[in-house]
């Protein structure tokens with residue numbers, strides 16, 4: 211059986227959903243999973259991993275737990291010590307940063323932002339979106355170790371039961387970075403990459419103030435993040451952190467609502483693998499309707515408030 215070391219990010223003593231999805235991906239592919247965790251509360255988070263697909267968890271200890279270079283070096287040691295075949299992380303900023311470094315330590319290649327993971331015998335292969343999402347490539351590695359990151363909101367989380375055997379591994383590498391301070395972000399807004407629902411607005415919203423309607427619809431869902439097209443980011447209506455697309459973030463939420471967005475190829479590259487796509491546009495010929503599962507033709511300024519009200523009514527019914 212193929213064994214993968216899976217990096218588990220956590221917050222408040224609980225594993226983050228993207229990491230649970232990465233564990234779920236490896237488990238569903240028939241791999242044996244060893245979770246590796248670093249940072250404050252890592253030991254507590256490791257104890258919560260029973261039933262997640264991991265059979266063991268290794269907690270990295272030492273003062274260099276915030277240094278990506280030292281943590282990556284320690285993870286590569288864990289891969290070797292556990293006799294694992296490779297490394298997997300969720301495709302978050304942190305996961306991508308670590309995975310590239312671990313791949314270098316293991317003299318491997320890195321398949322990033324994968325949407326599929328399968329094993330055949332001892333060989334693992336991945337699926338990745340190519341050509342701005344117009345094609346899906348199936349890739350396998352001839353390198354001695356296998357490394358990949360998994361796109362968020364694509365893989366199922368394991369909902370099993372069980373326990374994990376937890377051990378520790380000391381970070382021995384001298385860190386090349388020193389963390390001066392860490393400050394919590396002032397807001398607790400969901401990131402477009404992680405939210406299960408994304409409500410994105412485009413130039414069809416007409417002006418920055420009208421994005422309060424998009425925010426209100428996102429609030430009605432309760433678990434939604436606000437996204438934006440590049441056109442509105444470039445005009446300064448929304449921050450770049452919300453931009454979806456080729457030069458923004460690639461998202462794959464369960465539900466993507468595109469409001470007043472034409473559906474340019476560069477925007478589609480960032481959202482076309484979403485579970486269900488709903489488009490609201492006054493132009494029935496807008497290209498976004500070609501990738502949409504549901505389309506509403508009309509004025510977004512009228513439809514979005516009505517939709518928010520309808521979502522609230524459904525939620526109130528339970």
Ligand code: FAD
Nearest residue numbers: 412413414439440441455456457458470471472477492510
């Ligand atoms: P528009 O194309 O202007 O579309 C506005 C839409 O709103 C239209 O379809 C219109 O019918 C509709 N509309 C107007 N009024 C209403 C109304 N009242 N109600 C409902 N609908 C209405 N774009 C990205 O989004 N992300 C990227 O990462 C990105 N990267 C790029 C990289 C490169 C190298 C290049 C060249 C371009 C990139 N772009 C990107 C830009 C992209 O080509 C488009 O210009 C952009 O996506 C258009 O944004 P939009 O759909 O909001 O605006």
